[in-house]
Amino acid sequence: xxxxxxxxxxxxxxxxxxxxxxxxxxEGYQKTVLSAMNYSVRxxxxxxxxxxxREIYRMFGGMGREVEPFMAxxxxxxxxxxxxxxxxxxxxxxxxxxxxxxxxAYGYDMAVLAGDAxxxxxxxxxxxxxxxxxxxxxxxxxxxxMGLLAEKTGIYGMIGGQTADVELTGRKLDExxxxxxxxxxxxxxxxxxxxxxxxxxxxxxxQVKTVEKMAxxxxxxxxxxxxxxxxxxxxxxxxxxxxxxxxNHKTTYVSLYGMEQARRDVAGLSxxxxxxxxxxxxxxxxxxxxxxxxxxxxx
Amino acid sequence: xxxxxxxxxxxxxxxxxxxxxxxxxxEGYQKTVLSAMNYSVRxxxxxxxxxxxREIYRMFGGMGREVEPFMAxxxxxxxxxxxxxxxxxxxxxxxxxxxxxxxxAYGYDMAVLAGDAxxxxxxxxxxxxxxxxxxxxxxxxxxxxMGLLAEKTGIYGMIGGQTADVELTGRKLDExxxxxxxxxxxxxxxxxxxxxxxxxxxxxxxQVKTVEKMAxxxxxxxxxxxxxxxxxxxxxxxxxxxxxxxxNHKTTYVSLYGMEQARRDVAGLSxxxxxxxxxxxxxxxxxxxxxxxxxxxxx
Numbered sequence: 146x147x148x149x150x151x152x153x154x155x156x157x158x159x160x161x162x163x164x165x166x167x168x169x170x171x172e173g174y175q176k177t178v179l180s181a182m183n184y185s186v187r188x189x190x191x192x193x194x195x196x197x198x199r200e201i202y203r204m205f206g207g208m209g210r211e212v213e214p215f216m217a218x219x220x221x222x223x224x225x226x227x228x229x230x231x232x233x234x235x236x237x238x239x240x241x242x243x244x245x246x247x248x249x250a251y252g253y254d255m256a257v258l259a260g261d262a263x264x265x266x267x268x269x270x271x272x273x274x275x276x277x278x279x280x281x282x283x284x285x286x287x288x289x290x291m292g293l294l295a296e297k298t299g300i301y302g303m304i305g306g307q308t309a310d311v312e313l314t315g316r317k318l319d320e321x322x323x324x325x326x327x328x329x330x331x332x333x334x335x336x337x338x339x340x341x342x343x344x345x346x347x348x349x350x351x352q353v354k355t356v357e358k359m360a361x362x363x364x365x366x367x368x369x370x371x372x373x374x375x376x377x378x379x380x381x382x383x384x385x386x387x388x389x390x391x392x393n394h395k396t397t398y399v400s401l402y403g404m405e406q407a408r409r410d411v412a413g414l415s416x417x418x419x420x421x422x423x424x425x426x427x428x429x430x431x432x433x434x435x436x437x438x439x440x441x442x443x444x
Numbered sequence: 445x446x447x448x449x450x451x452x453x454x455x456x457x458x459x460x461x462x463x464x465x466x467x468x469x470x471e472g473y474q475k476t477v478l479s480a481m482n483y484s485v486r487x488x489x490x491x492x493x494x495x496x497x498r499e500i501y502r503m504f505g506g507m508g509r510e511v512e513p514f515m516a517x518x519x520x521x522x523x524x525x526x527x528x529x530x531x532x533x534x535x536x537x538x539x540x541x542x543x544x545x546x547x548x549a550y551g552y553d554m555a556v557l558a559g560d561a562x563x564x565x566x567x568x569x570x571x572x573x574x575x576x577x578x579x580x581x582x583x584x585x586x587x588x589x590m591g592l593l594a595e596k597t598g599i600y601g602m603i604g605g606q607t608a609d610v611e612l613t614g615r616k617l618d619e620x621x622x623x624x625x626x627x628x629x630x631x632x633x634x635x636x637x638x639x640x641x642x643x644x645x646x647x648x649x650x651q652v653k654t655v656e657k658m659a660x661x662x663x664x665x666x667x668x669x670x671x672x673x674x675x676x677x678x679x680x681x682x683x684x685x686x687x688x689x690x691x692n693h694k695t696t697y698v699s700l701y702g703m704e705q706a707r708r709d710v711a712g713l714s715x716x717x718x719x720x721x722x723x724x725x726x727x728x729x730x731x732x733x734x735x736x737x738x739x740x741x742x743x
Contacts, residue, residue: 174608174624175599182599229560234552253533257556258607261528261563265598268567272591281580288583291590292571299564300474300481308557309473325473 149434156431160192160199160216167217167270181251181259182266186224188244194219197435198338201356204427207346211277211287214270215294215345219338221267222298226334228260230307268295274345282347290341297337306330318396327398331371332364339363352425359421366414367439369407372397374443376404382444415440448733455730459491459498459515466516466569480550480558481565485523487543493518496734497637500655503726506645510576510586513569514593514644518637520566521597525633527559529606567594573644581646589640596636605629617695626697630670631663638662651724658720665713666738668706671696673742675703681743714739 147155168186171179195216202212231238231246232253239249248256271291278284296302306329313322339360343353375390376399390397399407418436422429446454467485470478494515501511530537530545531552538548547555570590577583595601605628612621638659642652674689675698689696698706717735721728 169599173604174611174621175604177611178604178607179599225560229556232556234556254610255607257528257531257533258603258610261524261559262599262603262607264560265563265594265603269591269594269598272587272594275587275591284584284587288571288574288587288590291587292568292574295564295568295571299568300468300478300561304477304557304561304564305472305474308477308554308561311553311557312473312476322473 149438152431153434153438156196156199157192160195161189163213164192164195164217164220167214167221167273169266175262177251177255178258178262181247181255182263184250185228185247185259185263186221188224188242190223190242192220193435193439194223194334194338197335197360197432198342200431200435201339201342202346204425204429204432205343205346205348205352206427207342209277209279209283209345211274211279211283212342212345214273214277215290215338215341218267218271218294219334219341221263221270222294222303223334225260225263225267226303226307228256228263232256235311264298267298283345286344286347290344293340293344294337297333297340302329302333302337306333315394316396318401320401323396323398323401327365327368328361331368332361335364335367336360355421355425359418362414362418362421363436363439366411366418366436369398369411369414370440370442372399373404373407373411378443411440448737451730452733452737455495455498456491459494460488462512463491463494463516463519466513466520466572468565474561476550476554477557477561480546480554481562483549484527484546484558484562485520487523487541489522489541491519492734492738493522493633493637496634496659496731497641499730499734500638500641501645502641503724503728503731504642504645504647504651505726506641508576508578508582508644510573510578510582511641511644513572513576514589514637514640517566517570517593518633518640520562520569521593521602522633524559524562524566525602525606527555527562531555534610563597566597582644585643585646589643592639592643593636596632596639601628601632601636605632614693615695617700619700622695622697622700626664626667627660630667631660634663634666635659654720654724658717661713661717661720662735662738665710665717665735668697668710668713669739669741671698672703672706672710677742710739 164186168183169179171183198216198219199212227241228247230236231241232248238246240246247259251259268291271294274287275284278287298304300308306326310326310330336357339356340353343356348356372390375397415436419433422432463485467482468478470482497515497518498511526540527546529535530540531547537545539545546558550558567590570593573586574583577586597603599607605625609625609629635656638655639652642655647655671689714735718732721731
């Protein structure tokens with residue numbers, strides 16, 4: 146049997162191929178922005194969101210291709226959020242994963258437009274799933290997923306979290322505020338892909354709700370782990386400066402609850418997520434592996 | 445019988461009510477951005493796009509309410525584009541319709557986020573039409589319109605036009621370049637609402653194609669009229685500085701073809717659009733009135 150790491154490498158390649166297949170051609174008068182869009186998506190990362198989507202889709206027995214446009218769409222939305230987060234008027238970051246950020250590489254105006262173009266292209270891409278759906282039930286699921294994707298991306302999802310984060314910057318946050326930001330900024334964009342995988346594969350309402358709760362736990366554990374790594378990791382490993390939260394006087398889970406409890410809660414939340422996972426039908430192995438990876442990761 | 449102007453005033457109020465009904469509540473930790481979103485939508489304008497959508501929907505016999513989320517969505521997308529166009533890294537405009545632009549009123553970061561939130565909220569809003577559709581055919585039409593909305597908004601539509609405009613700024617444009625920018629930047633966001641009105645009302649393929657061509661003519665006439673007004677109008681009437689194109693060394697239809705031909709082409713394109721309109725079924729009166737209004741407008 147293949148090791149998890151071999152499976153992960155192979156699966157990440159497959160997911161990458163799916164994403165690349167939906168990227169636009171770099172031609173015409175919009176070439177610069179098309180190239181900025183693709184540069185940012187290709188700069189890549191762990192492809193965690195489409196991986197979770199695909200594995201949960203398969204876990205629930207999904208066998209169609211209508212999940213693929215959504216896999217590409219969720220990665221485009223994630224990338225859009227990074228492009229705009231890095232802008233000078235936001236975090237003013239010049240490097241990400243060791244490469245110049247989009248605005249550094251293509252200019253401020255082009256980065257705003259590339260982000261705009263990418264988020265809209267995500268919905269254009271997701272809409273392609275309608276033509277791939279093979280039954281009325283599947284088309285209805287695609288429709289529901291389009292709405293869900295917008296909801297979890299928008300002002301009551303990721304963008305809402307980012308907004309609260311910007312709005313409260315420089316202030317000391319209380320537990321409710323930090324919880325709100327983590328739930329929306331990180332959680333929503335893990336809930337969306339996992340729920341979409343479940344819905345497209347025909348999971349029932351109760352199961353979709355369990356998947357949403359499980360994803361929320363995973364998102365929270367993921368964000369706390371991020372806070373931990375900002376303190377314990379090194380720039381070489383992380384690919385970005387460490388201790389940035391402290392430098393920016395940012396309230397984090399660690400500054401609020403201490404390192405010990407942070408570590409304990411990452412483990413607790415992951416355990417909770419795996420518990421929920423095991424109440425669901427299908428083969429849990431790969432999804433459990435992805436959750437484990439999130440807590441043992443060092444970058 | 446009601447005069448066109450009375451009808452227009454009444455209809456604009458009705459359309460405004462529909463749009464306002466879909467705006468988000470200004471509460472929670474995202475309050476500032478929610479308020480920035482609503483400020484920008486309320487700052488309003490002619491509501492031309494939802495008006496065209498509604499009238500074409502009615503012309504083709506549409507009687508449902510599934511058009512309403514799309515009416516609100518198209519206005520949100522139009523507003524999103526204005527918020528980001530006004531940013532310092534783009535046109536750097538401080539006033540629009542006599543009011544501070546979003547970034548002047550709410551800050552640079554909040555304006556980026558308000559635009560992002562608004563464009564995503566447009567898709568979230570449009571997706572609400574699924575629940576209002578009363579037949580499989582209507583749900584399929586809604587699905588198609590979701591994709592069309594993204595396509596006409598994105599990199600092959602409005603954002604593509606804006607991108608080419610930014611990219612080619614400062615250079616003297618040739619006819620093909622100017623045509624490309626006008627077709628995408630202005631045309632696409634008139635084609636979308638008119639086509640959506642037709643599709644939702646059940647127009648056939650041939651008719652939808654005619655509507656698209658008609659909308660393209662209207663968009664072109666609209667943009668040329670804009671160029672004319674930038675020269676012939678006054679700041680008091682227009683609500684923004686005149687002669688801005690000349691000041692910015694911008695190639696316009698007037699600088700390329702001369703004022704006389706510009707005026708002739710506005711009339712010609714409008715005539716062409718009305719000719720296509722008359723080949724379609726239904727009562728054309730209100731759509732024709734809207735087209736006429738566009739060419740006789742002074743702001």
